[in-house]
Amino acid sequence: MGRTLGVNGSRTNLPPVNGRSKGVDPLAGSSDAPYSCDVSLHRWLSRNRTLLALATILVAVTALAAGLFTNAYVGLLHAAFAERSLAYAQAFATASEPWIEQGEIDMLRSAAQLLLAGSAIYVRIETDEGLRIDERSPAALALDLEEADPITLGSSRIESGGSHLDIVAAFPSGFGMARIGIDRAAVNGQAIGAIAVASGSAFGFDLLVLSILALGLSRRRRTSSWGTAARPEEARPTLVVGRLTVDPNRKTVRFGSHAVRLTPKQYVLLELLAGAPGRVFSEREILETAWPDSPYADSKDIKQYVYLVRKRLAAVDAKARNLIETVPGFGYRLAVESVDRELTES
Amino acid sequence: MPSRRTRRTFQLLVLAVTLAGLSQAVSADGGIEDRLVAVSGRLRLALSLSSFAVYAPSIADLHLHAQQIVNLLEGSEGAHYVPPEGADEIVRGLRSDLSALVDSFEKASFEQETRTRIATATRNITSYVEMALEAALRSLRQRRLETASEEMRRVYAFLAAAYERPAGHSTVPGLWTILRVYGLDTSGEET
Numbered sequence: 001m002g003r004t005l006g007v008n009g010s011r012t013n014l015p016p017v018n019g020r021s022k023g024v025d026p027l028a029g030s031s032d033a034p035y036s037c038d039v040s041l042h043r044w045l046s047r048n049r050t051l052l053a054l055a056t057i058l059v060a061v062t063a064l065a066a067g068l069f070t071n072a073y074v075g076l077l078h079a080a081f082a083e084r085s086l087a088y089a090q091a092f093a094t095a096s097e098p099w100i101e102q103g104e105i106d107m108l109r110s111a112a113q114l115l116l117a118g119s120a121i122y123v124r125i126e127t128d129e130g131l132r133i134d135e136r137s138p139a140a141l142a143l144d145l146e147e148a149d150p151i152t153l154g155s156s157r158i159e160s161g162g163s164h165l166d167i168v169a170a171f172p173s174g175f176g177m178a179r180i181g182i183d184r185a186a187v188n189g190q191a192i193g194a195i196a197v198a199s200g201s202a203f204g205f206d207l208l209v210l211s212i213l214a215l216g217l218s219r220r221r222r223t224s225s226w227g228t229a230a231r232p233e234e235a236r237p238t239l240v241v242g243r244l245t246v247d248p249n250r251k252t253v254r255f256g257s258h259a260v261r262l263t264p265k266q267y268v269l270l271e272l273l274a275g276a277p278g279r280v281f282s283e284r285e286i287l288e289t290a291w292p293d294s295p296y297a298d299s300k301d302i303k304q305y306v307y308l309v310r311k312r313l314a315a316v317d318a319k320a321r322n323l324i325e326t327v328p329g330f331g332y333r334l335a336v337e338s339v340d341r342e343l344t345e346s
Numbered sequence: 347m348p349s350r351r352t353r354r355t356f357q358l359l360v361l362a363v364t365l366a367g368l369s370q371a372v373s374a375d376g377g378i379e380d381r382l383v384a385v386s387g388r389l390r391l392a393l394s395l396s397s398f399a400v401y402a403p404s405i406a407d408l409h410l411h412a413q414q415i416v417n418l419l420e421g422s423e424g425a426h427y428v429p430p431e432g433a434d435e436i437v438r439g440l441r442s443d444l445s446a447l448v449d450s451f452e453k454a455s456f457e458q459e460t461r462t463r464i465a466t467a468t469r470n471i472t473s474y475v476e477m478a479l480e481a482a483l484r485s486l487r488q489r490r491l492e493t494a495s496e497e498m499r500r501v502y503a504f505l506a507a508a509y510e511r512p513a514g515h516s517t518v519p520g521l522w523t524i525l526r527v528y529g530l531d532t533s534g535e536e537t
Binding site: 081084085087088090091092094095111114115117118119182186187 | 395404411
């Protein structure tokens with residue numbers, strides 16, 4: 001018995017336990033599990049490359065669109081809020097003028113307090129005679145409201161004061177002005193809501209489109225495989241490797257004059273190896289051929305099936321057990337030259 | 347209906363504004379002149395509040411002013427009146443004042459022509475006030491600022507119509523403002 005056959009034979013002749021071989025295969029080891037996981041992941045990625053590419057493009061496009069939309073919408077919200085706040089302050093300034101003219105300061109103060117119950121955080125009324133009222137909410141008590149720059153008759157000014165808008169509106173007749181701080185909390189809440197809705201919509205849209213795409217691809221793949229099955233296969237040449245004969249049309253295997261009974265999966269494995277005698281097939285290649293639809297198959301399955309094929313071959317000829325050779329670190333190959341030599345010698 | 351928070355904050359401050367409005371409007375229990383002053387004061391205050399509400403920066407602000415208008419128009423006997431927290435006194439509304447005014451007019455002696463003119467005017471004022479109240483209540487049911495603001499424009503329009511002349515407290519611009527900008531206003535009225 002050749003060295004290669006002997007080494008491999010002694011390592012793989014152990015019976016499977018719970019469907020798995022307990023043999024110490026050169027491919028197995030401390031890095032076996034991550035390797036299998038990598039193989040499965042790689043297979044899944046390679047099989048769904050189109051879907052992944054579409055998903056990446058879709059997510060990028062929707063994220064960009066959602067970002068642009070949200071930015072524009074939030075900008076509009078703030079602009080509309082500022083516009084309304086300015087008009088609000090002008091309305092108050094216009095209403096204040098006759099109250100001051102008629103000496104109804106208490107009325108003016110009450111109206112200012114009413115504004116503070118809403119979004120206003122401070123209301124100041126200044127006339128040519130000086131400060132008339134300065135009503136503030138607790139949040140604005142610590143604010144240092146510097147002297148407002150004088151403004152022209154009938155004009156208004158709006159400035160950002162951080163969390164609030166600082167608005168100065170002149171009285172229509174120009175002898176005073178109202179200065180009002182409007183809290184931005186309301187519009188900020190709306191903006192957060194808009195961002196949440198836009199993000200949620202984009203995510204939902206992505207999910208919907210990707211689900212449809214995945215479904216479509218899956219159906220297409222299935223239809224394609226059905227189509228293949230429905231078409232009559234062309235006659236394929238019989239593979240003859242030494243004493244091994246593999247007939248792809250009849251799905252039969254013979255070793256010498258003996259028929260080797262194999263399950264479909266075992267047959268596929270052997271046919272793959274016999275297709276290129278001597279060539280080393282990696283686990284990835286074997287998995288893609290023998291387990292094309294199972295992302296969970298891994299190197300342990302290969303080992304088990306190699307073991308089973310070897311066992312079936314050994315049943316017809318003890319030396320045929322070593323027909324399949326394990327190439328440590330690379331995969332498996334049909335070591336037909338060694339077998340022929342051994343068989344010839346015997 | 348306004349939210350609980352709006353209602354609470356409103357209740358805290360509504361008393362001050364209402365009382366100030368009432369004190370400004372003098373007692374409505376006096377003679378015809380006193381009642382006219384009371385109606386005029388409440389109407390002008392309601393006009394100011396509706397102008398605030400039209401441009402309110404948020405829906406909470408708008409509802410605050412709208413409820414204040416409802417209180418001013420209905421008084422404490424109204425079905426939609428929101429009483430100030432801790433205050434259970436009776437507050438007269440514009441409706442009551444108008445009703446009292448109509449009674450006073452009926453008892454007063456006028457020439458027939460004057461009586462007819464006054465009767466027509468009070469009917470108009472009552473109708474406009476009712477329409478303003480309905481619009482204010484509709485605005486309180488709105489959740490969108492734009493829609494509620496449209497209702498408050500109606501409130502303002504009805505109250506301004508009730509006041510008849512361009513009101514000195516008005517700040518919702520109309521054709522009169524544009525005419526004034528172009529120097530075409532010939533009424534000579536000051537705002």
